[in-house]
Amino acid sequence: MSLLTIILNILLPPLAVFLKHGVGSAFLISIVLTIIGWLPGVIHAFIVNK
Template sequence: MSILTILLNLLLPPLAVFLKHGIGTTFLISVLLTLLGWLPGVVHAFYVNGTE
């Protein structure tokens, strides 16, 4: 995982997921979790981008 991906995971989780996986179910889940709270979005982004 690159430094850019780590920074995007922390600052803008949906953008990080979008750049790796495009628009789809994973992106929508990331948006919803980020809207519910910043931390769930960050955890999801790290999980999704870390498991490839």
């Protein structure tokens, strides 16, 4: 995992998931989790992008 991916996972979780996987279920889940709360979105982004 690159430094840029780690920074994006923390600051903009949906963008990090989008850049790695494109538009799909992981991206939509990331958006929903980030709207619910920032921390669940970050955790999901790190799990999906490992």
